[in-house]
Amino acid sequence: MNTSIKFEIDKKRIKRRISLNNASKYVFSLSTIFALIVLAILLYRIGVQSIGWLDWDFLTGNLSIFPEKAGIKGAIIGSVGLMFVVIPVTLMLGVSTAIYLEEYAKKGKIQRFIQINISNLASVPSVIFGLLGLAVFGRFFNLGSSILAGGLTLSLLVLPVVVVASQEALKAVPGFLREASYAMGANRWTTIRKVVIPVALPGILTGTILAISRAIGETAPLVVLGIPTLILRVPTSIMDDFTALPIQIYYWTLDTVLTAEYANLASATIIVLLFTLFAMNSLAIVIRNKYQRNF
Amino acid sequence: MKPLEHKKSLDIRETIQSNMKKRRNTTDQIMPIFFLLTASISIFTTAGIILILITDSIKFFSEVSFAQFFSTKLAPLNANNPSFGILPLINGTVLTSLIAMSVAIPVGLTAAIFLSEFASDRMRKTLKPMMEVLAGIPTIVYGFFAYSFVTPLLMKIIPTLGAKNVISPGIVMGIMIIPMVASLSEDAMNAVPKTMREGAFGLGSTKLEVTLKVVLPAAVSGIMSSFVLAISRAIGETMIVAIASGSSKAFSFDITQSMQTMTAYIVEFTSGDAGSGTTGYYSLYAVGLLLFGFTMIMNLIAQYISHKYREEY
Numbered sequence: 001m002n003t004s005i006k007f008e009i010d011k012k013r014i015k016r017r018i019s020l021n022n023a024s025k026y027v028f029s030l031s032t033i034f035a036l037i038v039l040a041i042l043l044y045r046i047g048v049q050s051i052g053w054l055d056w057d058f059l060t061g062n063l064s065i066f067p068e069k070a071g072i073k074g075a076i077i078g079s080v081g082l083m084f085v086v087i088p089v090t091l092m093l094g095v096s097t098a099i100y101l102e103e104y105a106k107k108g109k110i111q112r113f114i115q116i117n118i119s120n121l122a123s124v125p126s127v128i129f130g131l132l133g134l135a136v137f138g139r140f141f142n143l144g145s146s147i148l149a150g151g152l153t154l155s156l157l158v159l160p161v162v163v164v165a166s167q168e169a170l171k172a173v174p175g176f177l178r179e180a181s182y183a184m185g186a187n188r189w190t191t192i193r194k195v196v197i198p199v200a201l202p203g204i205l206t207g208t209i210l211a212i213s214r215a216i217g218e219t220a221p222l223v224v225l226g227i228p229t230l231i232l233r234v235p236t237s238i239m240d241d242f243t244a245l246p247i248q249i250y251y252w253t254l255d256t257v258l259t260a261e262y263a264n265l266a267s268a269t270i271i272v273l274l275f276t277l278f279a280m281n282s283l284a285i286v287i288r289n290k291y292q293r294n295f
Numbered sequence: 296m297k298p299l300e301h302k303k304s305l306d307i308r309e310t311i312q313s314n315m316k317k318r319r320n321t322t323d324q325i326m327p328i329f330f331l332l333t334a335s336i337s338i339f340t341t342a343g344i345i346l347i348l349i350t351d352s353i354k355f356f357s358e359v360s361f362a363q364f365f366s367t368k369l370a371p372l373n374a375n376n377p378s379f380g381i382l383p384l385i386n387g388t389v390l391t392s393l394i395a396m397s398v399a400i401p402v403g404l405t406a407a408i409f410l411s412e413f414a415s416d417r418m419r420k421t422l423k424p425m426m427e428v429l430a431g432i433p434t435i436v437y438g439f440f441a442y443s444f445v446t447p448l449l450m451k452i453i454p455t456l457g458a459k460n461v462i463s464p465g466i467v468m469g470i471m472i473i474p475m476v477a478s479l480s481e482d483a484m485n486a487v488p489k490t491m492r493e494g495a496f497g498l499g500s501t502k503l504e505v506t507l508k509v510v511l512p513a514a515v516s517g518i519m520s521s522f523v524l525a526i527s528r529a530i531g532e533t534m535i536v537a538i539a540s541g542s543s544k545a546f547s548f549d550i551t552q553s554m555q556t557m558t559a560y561i562v563e564f565t566s567g568d569a570g571s572g573t574t575g576y577y578s579l580y581a582v583g584l585l586l587f588g589f590t591m592i593m594n595l596i597a598q599y600i601s602h603k604y605r606e607e608y
Contacts, residue, residue, distance in 0.1 A: 021501035028409035031402045032422055035473045039429050042440050049443075093333050100330035118337050123524070123594050124587065125531025127558045128344060131583045134565065135347045156340050163337070189323040217433025220533035220558070224565045246435045246534075253439045253538050257458075263443050270436050277431065 043274075049267035058268055062234065063243070067261040072269055074234045078147065078242035079216055079276075081235060085151025086158070086215050091208055093155070094162025095197075098204075101163075102170040103192055122160035129157045130224025138225055145226045147238040153221050158211040165207020169200040202291035209284040213277045219246035245273045348587055351580030355379075358574045364581065367546035369555075371564065371575045379578050381585065383546040387554035388589075391465045391536055392529040394550070398469025399525055403476025404518065410477065411484040412506045423478075430474035438538035441467035446539060459541025459553035468535050472525045479524065483517020484510050516604035520597040527593035531586065533558040557586045 061071020097114075105111035133153030143149035173196050181191040197204075227247050235242040252266040356364070359379050366380035406426070410419050446463040450456045456463075487510050495505045511518070541553030542563050555563070561579050 017501050017504070021503040024503045025409070025413050028405045028413055031405040032409045032414075032426070032477075034402055035406065035429055035470065035477075036422075036425055038470050039425070039432075041444075042432075042436070045440070045444050046436070093336055096330050096333040097337060100327070100334040104327045104330055105334075114334050114338060117341050120591070120594060121337060121341055123527060123531075123590065124344065125533065125558065125590055127531065127533045127561050128348075128583055128587050130565070131561065131580060132340070132344050132347060135351070135580075136343060159337060159340070187320065187323045189326045192326075213431070217435065219433065219435040220537075220562060223537075223562050226565055246433060249435050249439060250534065250538070253435075253442060256443065266439055266443075270439060273433065274436070277433070281431065 046267045046270050046274075049264050050271045053264045054268040054271055058265075059272070067259055067265055070265055072245065072248055072272065075243050075245045075248040075269070076272070077234055078244040078247075081147040081238055081242060082151045082154060082244055083212060083216070085148060085238060086155050086212060087208070089152065089155040090158055090162045090211060090215075094159055094208070094211075095166050095204055097159075097163045098166030098170055099192060099197075102167055103188070103196065118160045118163050122164070125220075126157055126218055127220040127224060129153055130221035132156070133221055133225050143239070145228070145241055147235060147240060147242045150222050150225055150227070150242070150244070151238070153225060154215040154218055157218065157221060158215045161211035161214065162208050165210065166200070166204045169203025169207065170196060172203060173199045199293065202287050202293075206284045206288045209280050209287070213280040213284075216276060216280075217246055217273060219250055222247055223250060245269055245276075249273065344587065348580050348584040351577050352584045355574065355577035355581040358577070359581075369544040369546075371544075371578060377574065379574070379581075380546075381557075381582065383544050384555055384557045384560050384582065385585075386546060386548070387461065387536075387540065388530055388556040388558070390461050390548070390550055390554065391468060391540060391556055392526060394462060394465025395468035395472060395529040395532075396522070396526060398466055399472040399476050399529075400522055402469075403473045403521075403525070404480055406473065406477040407480035407484060407518075408506055408511075411481045412502055412510060426474045426477060429471075430478075432471075434471065434532060434534040435538075437467050437471050438464070438535040441535055441539035453551055455551055457541075457552045459539060459543070461540050461550040461552070461554050464535045464539035465550075467539070468529055468532055471532075471535070472528055475528060476521050476525050479521030480514070480518045483514040483521065486517065487513045516601050519604075520601040523593050523597040523600065527590045527597070530593065531558060531590050533562055537562045557582050561586075 058071050059076065060073050061069065063072075063074055064070040097118075101111060101114060105114070130153065133149060133156075137143045137149040137152050138145065141149075143152075177195050177199060178191055181195045186194065222244060227243060228241060233240075249266050249269045252262045252269065255262040256266070364379055364381055366378070367382045368378040368380040369383045370376070370378045410422060414422065441464045442459075445467055446456070446458065446460065449460075449463055453462075491509055491513060492505050495509045500508070536556045537559040540556065540559065542555050542559065543553035544555055547554070560582055564575060564579055
């Protein structure tokens with residue numbers, strides 16, 4: 001008698017525990033979906049606001065104080081110009097730093113120091129890099145707010161990303177490839193140049209593309225460099241003042257206080273920016289899937 | 296005659312080989328030095344940041360007293376009597392970060408629990424990349440979203456809400472940080488060995504009980520350090536607050552109205568006209584130094600937590 005009552009109680013408890021488990025599963029899944037719902041709303045809103053504004057004239061038009069006539073040719077050229085600085089600089093500095101850390105440095109104090117330094121650098125707020133760029137490139141080297149100054153600032157900002165990605169790629173190159181190369185009489189540099197880098201290249205490129213897509217969307221450092229609000233002239237060299245896509249979004253968003261239509265211009269520019277990022281990320285995935293060799 | 300010819304050709308071959316070896320060896324010796332130089336660029340960057348922030352802050356403090364710097368009166372553009380009290384900026388930064396954390400931590404952690412403990416492999420493989428898309432969107436886009444969508448939406452609930460306020464950028468910043476909390480916490484939970492879970496399942500626990508009583512306690516160091524890193528990210532976040540929380544320099548705790556954060560101050564002041572060499576220009580670096588200090592402390596705390604309390608299995 002006594003035992004059967006206890007059994008009844010236990011059965012109830014088990015039921016409660018199971019239903020609690022099931023309920024929590026749904027609550028937790030809602031959190032995951034919440035983020036995605038916000039993403040969907042964001043894209044939908046911006047998409048709707050840009051309808052009718054995003055056309056060929058917008059992409060190829062010059063800036064204008066009249067919202068209906070304004071275009072982002074200058075901003076596109078500015079962003080492309082930035083990439084012409086960022087890509088070679090980060091590739092060279094990032095890959096060679098990674099090669100030093102992975103292939104040459106002995107495990108020890110110097111290697112650890114550089115490694116910790118890079119991971120700390122990765123978490124410095126981007127606006128601080130803007131202050132660095134303003135003081136070093138802008139004032140000290142007197143580059144002002146040119147494409148070169150902006151590009152170098154962004155390069156330092158995304159350098160840790162490229163270094164870490166390249167390190168991962170180099171680590172993934174199996175030891176026997178290096179040993180085979182040494183056995184053929186190749187020295188260290190020849191081995192790195194002819195064996196290690198070619199094998200690690202897809203990984204390095206993937207990481208670099210992701211870093212560059214971060215640089216394209218970065219606004220704060222460029223604003224701190226003092227990019228002028230309205231540039232009606234399209235830059236022709238990397239020493240010229242410029243405007244870039246994110247900067248244009250920033251100023252147009254601030255201007256919505258004056259004229260509501262600037263919100264549409266900002267949305268249309270955001271679509272262009274997001275599309276560029278999407279294309280670059282897809283490229284990175286394609287490179288990774290197609291050329292990555294697994295040993 | 297023949298052996299001699301053979302010897303001659305051998306000589307030539309040897310010379311060529313030794314020459315090639317010499318040249319290859321010099322490059323082989325130069326390259327490590329070149330790579331060390333490029334690797335030290337990252338150290339120069341850190342050193343440069345610290346040096347510039349400190350030297351320009353010293354110039355700032357030679358003109359402005361510490362008492363004024365740690366006061367509540369901020370009026371950098373007042374021509375007659377400029378004042379550089381930083382407390383309003385710290386206040387704004389702390390409040391936006393608090394709101395962001397109150398969104399990012401519960402949602403991020405429960406999302407991580409779902410992905411790591413409840414979701415099927417297929418679900419995880421589709422949901423995770425989608426979360427990463429959220430992390431890849433530039434912050435300027437979130438700023439626009441906060442200002443042009445979330446603020447008007449919140450105005451319907453809170454009629455007294457200002458067009459620039461602290462709640463909306465705080466929430467949006469929290470949403471932006473969700474993927475970061477989720478993925479770092481999920482990594483920590485995945486590192487908990489399967490055998491521990493199976494032990495608890497074997498005793499008849501439900502998934503929820505295993506998660507709460509086994510996985511979370513075992514992964515607590517990684518989870519806590521992900522929270523601290525998220526705070527560091529929120530403190531340093533710039534464009535969302537620069538757009539949506541405005542530039543009010545008054546010292547208040549009213550989160551329905553505009554407030555300025557440290558990062559937004561830097562952005563507002565440089566994109567305005569801070570002439571080089573003025574006190575206002577140097578104030579940027581003093582604020583920058585404080586910001587850098589805050590984020591560095593957070594990062595060190597995160598590293599400390601994950602090292603000190605990590606349990607090795």
